[in-house]
Amino acid sequence: MQRIGVFVCWCGSNIAATVDVDAVVEAVKNEPGVCHAQNYQYMCSEAGQGLIKNAIKEHNLTGIVVCSCSPRMHEATFRKTAEQAGLNPYMVEIANIREHCSWIHKDKKEATEKAVILARAAIAKVNLNTPLRPGESMVTKRALVIGGGIAGIQSALDIADAGYPVDIVEKSPTIGGKMAQLDKTFPTLDCAACILTPKMVEAAQHPNINIYSYSEVEAVTGFVGNFDVKIKKKARFVDEKKCTGCAVCTAKCPSRKGGNEFNCNLDNRGAIYIPFAQAVPNVACIDSTRCIHFKTGKCGICEKSCSAGAVNFDQKDEIIEQKYGAIVVATGFQISDVTKFDEFQYTKHPDVITSLELERIMNAAGPTKGTLLRMSNKEHPKDIVFIQCVGSRGNTCRDKTYCSKICCMYTAKHAMLIREKYPDVNVHVFYIDVRTPGKNFDEFYRRAVEQYNVDYIKGMVGKVWENEEGRLTVQGVDLLSNRRIMLDTDMVVLAAAIEPSEGVRNIATMLTASIDTNDFLTEAHPKLRPVESPTAGVFLSGVCQGPKDIPETVSQAGAAAVKVVGLLAKDKLVTSPCTANANELMCNGCSTCERVCPYGAIDYIDKEVNDHGKREVRRIARVNSALCHGCGACTVACPSGAMDLQGFSNRQIMAEVDAICK
Amino acid sequence: MSEDIIAISGINPRQCMKCGKCSATCPAFEEMDIHPHQFASMVVEGRIDELLASESIWKCLSCFACVERCPRSVEPAKLIEAVRVSVLRERGGSFLSPDEIPAKLDPELPSQAIAAAFRKYRK
Numbered sequence: 001m002q003r004i005g006v007f008v009c010w011c012g013s014n015i016a017a018t019v020d021v022d023a024v025v026e027a028v029k030n031e032p033g034v035c036h037a038q039n040y041q042y043m044c045s046e047a048g049q050g051l052i053k054n055a056i057k058e059h060n061l062t063g064i065v066v067c068s069c070s071p072r073m074h075e076a077t078f079r080k081t082a083e084q085a086g087l088n089p090y091m092v093e094i095a096n097i098r099e100h101c102s103w104i105h106k107d108k109k110e111a112t113e114k115a116v117i118l119a120r121a122a123i124a125k126v127n128l129n130t131p132l133r134p135g136e137s138m139v140t141k142r143a144l145v146i147g148g149g150i151a152g153i154q155s156a157l158d159i160a161d162a163g164y165p166v167d168i169v170e171k172s173p174t175i176g177g178k179m180a181q182l183d184k185t186f187p188t189l190d191c192a193a194c195i196l197t198p199k200m201v202e203a204a205q206h207p208n209i210n211i212y213s214y215s216e217v218e219a220v221t222g223f224v225g226n227f228d229v230k231i232k233k234k235a236r237f238v239d240e241k242k243c244t245g246c247a248v249c250t251a252k253c254p255s256r257k258g259g260n261e262f263n264c265n266l267d268n269r270g271a272i273y274i275p276f277a278q279a280v281p282n283v284a285c286i287d288s289t290r291c292i293h294f295k296t297g298k299c300g301i302c303e304k305s306c307s308a309g310a311v312n313f314d315q316k317d318e319i320i321e322q323k324y325g326a327i328v329v330a331t332g333f334q335i336s337d338v339t340k341f342d343e344f345q346y347t348k349h350p351d352v353i354t355s356l357e358l359e360r361i362m363n364a365a366g367p368t369k370g371t372l373l374r375m376s377n378k379e380h381p382k383d384i385v386f387i388q389c390v391g392s393r394g395n396t397c398r399d400k401t402y403c404s405k406i407c408c409m410y411t412a413k414h415a416m417l418i419r420e421k422y423p424d425v426n427v428h429v430f431y432i433d434v435r436t437p438g439k440n441f442d443e444f445y446r447r448a449v450e451q452y453n454v455d456y457i458k459g460m461v462g463k464v465w466e467n468e469e470g471r472l473t474v475q476g477v478d479l480l481s482n483r484r485i486m487l488d489t490d491m492v493v494l495a496a497a498i499e500p501s502e503g504v505r506n507i508a509t510m511l512t513a514s515i516d517t518n519d520f521l522t523e524a525h526p527k528l529r530p531v532e533s534p535t536a537g538v539f540l541s542g543v544c545q546g547p548k549d550i551p552e553t554v555s556q557a558g559a560a561a562v563k564v565v566g567l568l569a570k571d572k573l574v575t576s577p578c579t580a581n582a583n584e585l586m587c588n589g590c591s592t593c594e595r596v597c598p599y600g601a602i603d604y605i606d607k608e609v610n611d612h613g614k615r616e617v618r619r620i621a622r623v624n625s626a627l628c629h630g631c632g633a634c635t636v637a638c639p640s641g642a643m644d645l646q647g648f649s650n651r652q653i654m655a656e657v658d659a660i661c662k
Numbered sequence: 663m664s665e666d667i668i669a670i671s672g673i674n675p676r677q678c679m680k681c682g683k684c685s686a687t688c689p690a691f692e693e694m695d696i697h698p699h700q701f702a703s704m705v706v707e708g709r710i711d712e713l714l715a716s717e718s719i720w721k722c723l724s725c726f727a728c729v730e731r732c733p734r735s736v737e738p739a740k741l742i743e744a745v746r747v748s749v750l751r752e753r754g755g756s757f758l759s760p761d762e763i764p765a766k767l768d769p770e771l772p773s774q775a776i777a778a779a780f781r782k783y784r785k
Contacts, residue, residue, distance in 0.1 A: 343687070343731060393679060394733030432681040462686030462731070477685040479699065484691050 002127050005036040005061040006119060007052055009043035009068035011098055016041075018102035020112040024067060027116040031123045035059055044074050049081040056085040063091040063126040067119045069098040088131035090577065090647055095122040117660055124659035128652045132577035137626055139225040140325040141568050144169065146217055146507060149177020150196060150550060151542025151557045152330035153203050158561030159328075160208035164568045167322065168203065169231055171503070173214045174279035175200055177332055181262060181356060183363040183370075185550055186413045187444035193278060193365075200280040213281055216503070218319065220327070220510040221600060223627055224537030225573045227324045235315040237286035238272070242310035245282030247274055249302035249311065258290045260367075264357040266375065267367035272302045272311075276365060284310070326564040327511060329521060329533070330541040330557065331504045336391045336497040340398050343463040344387065344494060350375040351472060352464060352492040355386075355407065358414055372422060374490050376470075381490035384418060385474045386411050386429040387461045391497035393432070400497045400518060405547035407495035408435045412448040414493065419452040428455040428487060430476050438549070457485060464492055498547055512598060513538045520546050531560040539563050578647035579628035580635060582621040584609050586642035589619030593634035593643055601627035602634060663710040671744035677734045678702035684728035684738040694718035698728050698738040705741055710748075719746040 006028045010016035021039040029037050036059045040048050043066060055061060064087070066078045071094040079089035097115040105111035143159050145152045148170030156166045168175060179185075180200075182192035203209050218230040253270030260269035262276050271290035274282065284302075292299035293313060303311040335356050338346045346352045351374050353361070364370035374381050388411060392404045408431070415427045434456070436442040448454040461476040472492055476485045500519040508515045513533040514522040521544050524532040531540050539560040542553045567573075582593070584607065594602045601624045608617050621643070623634075635643045635650060644650055668675065684698035685691055696704070696716045704713055713719070722742045729737040763776060 389681070389733075393681075395677065395735050396733055399733050432679065459682035460686055460733075462683060462688070462727075475686060477682045477691070477697070477699070479680065479682045479685075482697060482700075484685075 002033040002063045002129075003035050003059060003061050004031075004033040004123060004126055005052070005055045005059060005064045006031075006034055006038075006123065007043055007048075007055075007064065007066045007068075008037070008039035008097075008115075008119070009048070009066065010039060010041045011043075011069060011102075012041065015068070015098050015102040015115075018105055018108055018111045019097055019115045020108060023112050024097075024115050024119060028065075028119050028123060031120055033063075033127045034123060036061065043068055044077055049077070052078070052081050053085040056082065056087055061087065063087075063093070063129055065093050065095055065119060065122040065126055067095040067097045067115065067122070070094075070096045070100075090132040091126065091129050093122040093126045093129070095119045120662070121656040121659040124655040125652045128649065128655055129647070132647055134577045135575040135625060136572045137223075137225055137575050139568060139570055139573055140227070140323045141165070142167070142322070142324050143326045143328065143564050143568065144217075144227070144229055144322070144324040145328045145330055145541075147177070147330035147332055147501075147542070147544070148172075148175030148203075148211065148213070149330060149332045149542065150179040150199070151332060151544075151553045152177070152328070153199050154554050154557035155328045155330060155539075155541045155561045155564070156203055156209050157199065157206065158558050159564050159568075160203075160206045162561070162565040163208070164565065165208050165210070167210045167212060167231075167324075169212045169215050169217055171214070171216050172275065173236060173273075173283070173285040174275045174281070175203065175211060175213060176276075176278075176280065178356075179550060180276060180278075181264075181359055181363075183359045183366075184413060184417060186409045187438070187440045189413065189417070197278040197280075200278065204280045211281065212320065213283075214285060215320075217507060217510065222323075223599075223629075225325045225567070225570075226626070227327055227537065229322055229324055229327075231320040231322065233318040233320055235288075235317050236283070237288065237291075237311065237313055237315045238284045239310045239312055239315075240281060240283050242308045243283040243306075244308050244310075245274060245279075245284070246307070247284070248305050248307070249284055250274055252301050252305045254299065254301060255290050255292050258287070263360045263367045264354070266357060266360055286311070286313075326537050326539065326567050328539045328541050328560050328564060329504075329507060329511070329513065329544050330560075331501045331507060331544045333498040333543040333547070334501050336400065336499045338390055338494050338496045341390060341494075344390065344461070344492065345464045345466070345472075346494060349464075349466055349472065349492075351381075351490060352494065354494050354496045355410055355414065356496075358493050362414070362417060372418060372425070379490075380422075381425060383426045383428070383487065383489040384491045384493060385461070385472075385487060385489045386415065386427070386493045386495065388429065388431040388495045389460070389497075390494040392495075400499060402497075402518060402547065403435065404495075404497045405435070406498070406549050409438070409441060409444065409549065411493075411495050412436075412445045412454075415454040416444075416448045416452050419448075419454060426455065427452075428457060428474075428489070430457050430459060430461045430474075432458070432460060438551075459485070498543065500544055504544060511535060511538050520544065531556055531563055537567065575626060576630055578630040578645060579625040580623045580630065580632070580643055580645050582623065582638075583642045583644065584618070584620045585611055586640050587618070587620045587638075588640050588642070589621065590639065592637050592639060593621050596633045596637040598631065598633065599627050599629055601625075601629075664705050664708045666748065667705050667710060667713075667741060667744045670747060671737075671740040673735075673737055673740050673744075675702040675705045675736060675741060678706075678736045679734050681733065683731055683733060684736075687727045687731050689725060689727065690718075690721045690723055693721040698722075698742070701738050701741045701745070702736050710745070713745045714749050716745075718742065719749065722746070 025037045083089045095118040145156045215233045218232045222228045255271040259265030272286045288294040360366040459477040459479040467473045474487045541557040541560040696718045
């Protein structure tokens, strides 16, 4: 028989205002096994923990129940308290009488009754608890960063500077990500390339960083400290070691009909290409879907023109297998599809463009060499209309429900840059709200209005059409004066919503990292653990977690790196003993558990068993406790009741249910 | 009264974020005294009498451009329709009697138009 102590916390008035804590203590005193019960104002305080420690010693307790907040909050605290008093930490149970009781009820009598029932269930469980010992696992001192944009680069640099080797896996032929496509950055207007490319070079030259460009993560198995990752290095048909980046081949390639992704398809590139001049690695890449050689077996001009002999049409995809201790997801974002907004004519008229396309038009390395031109006739525009919140902040199938956060600022930037360089161009911005929280952000926006005379109009645009002069007419409304607005303009720029990159679902699935309804990766705690995924060993960096600008991305990337370094600095990790186990006499080898296990922790062995004197070889489930997360899916799926979870055994769960139903 | 409009339209006007897309889209904007984007907040504020008396409810073409494009699913045309229906019910009845319907049936005519004609137009 256990000797159980019950400790009821008031949590100030959080619990005590709704639950009669004295009544709970009185009610649980007569439960089987309970030999001590008391309440206290703040059980998690040092004094409260002292009470628990004293009671364990004084009453020689073998198990304790703390009636308090959620176990997610303080289970670890009270386990440590018990351990300090000489009790096995797994002899502690939490009855959640705050989130599950006092916070959600108003009636004190009912809430008290429920608190007693929850306490009773926890007591019933502790009666069946057995001491458990956590295991240990080793830590591979190497980190993987998925995504080579500014987020991934910064995380990798910070981890590498702390002395740990890092691999960056980037799916495109160069690192740099979206920031490399930007012209200037708010609110200081420094050139994006000028501040990004030194970091790209630093990453490439860092002795602790290895970049797998044009590569994708194929498979991830294992667990925190011990991930096994398969990386597919796609064939670029150019030998990275031989290519000097001279770009002779890219100029000579005759296949020039396909769009140039780096310039948002506003111009074309060859089938062999280097995405941009400062690419890292500065190595050409052949797009085999466009290459004449791959289509007809002829051509081969690039091969002939390459003085380094780097072109190799026989190159094959390569699979690299590597072990990692921690993984940083930095998969970034893409511009959402604006073609569904037919009222803005994006697909019909070349002068209706997205903001990212405008970045490329404004950029000296872009399709117009940095000259602001209408894409329809290459003429200088007289009027430009910006439309905010295209696809953001809605609740229909066309919209994202969230605010994309960066558009107000980059539109103010665009407006200002245009007015600075071309004072003859009239700039109009249709907005719903101007959101500028951030250091020097609102000042930046006010400058656009006050110094650069940008015309801000409150109200969404209704529609855009091509008028008789070949210009565009924008129909909107000024909500402040309640007037219809009709504007003739030369260009319309859509501030399209941003969304997580296309492949993120796939990566989240491989990592068993959770994502929200918008495909943003979920953090372990929205406030207190914002750079960690709920999956141990997986960390979040940049826009893959939610919309953010460059300064925020860099801060978060650094924070994720610190978490990785903190993990890699450990030699061994403590593993939870709450893992599944198959009772070999009851297991019939049906494979049901293997199919439901989300972590691939279950396999089967043929084992000789002694079933009440009868010896025979049977197929029996075997759980790899290092892989098992203790989710319990197998225990409920097992048709013969052979699977059990340590610390959450079927008997314990049934005892809790019985106690509740009593 | 706001509750009636909300119940008839099946719309929650509190979803409106006041972006003005409905008014920006509306082809009858210039004809209206109260504009589509104002309907949502006026229903929320309980200013139903002003809406009942407004010219706008007779100027709305029910083209549903605002329904199509409203990013917040407020769909002002449905609110306007609810106000219009309230006025007609208040005035005490339909302009058509059901007996007149069979004679008016025409395979080219959408049945919706007949349903609308009941309340909207005089003979």
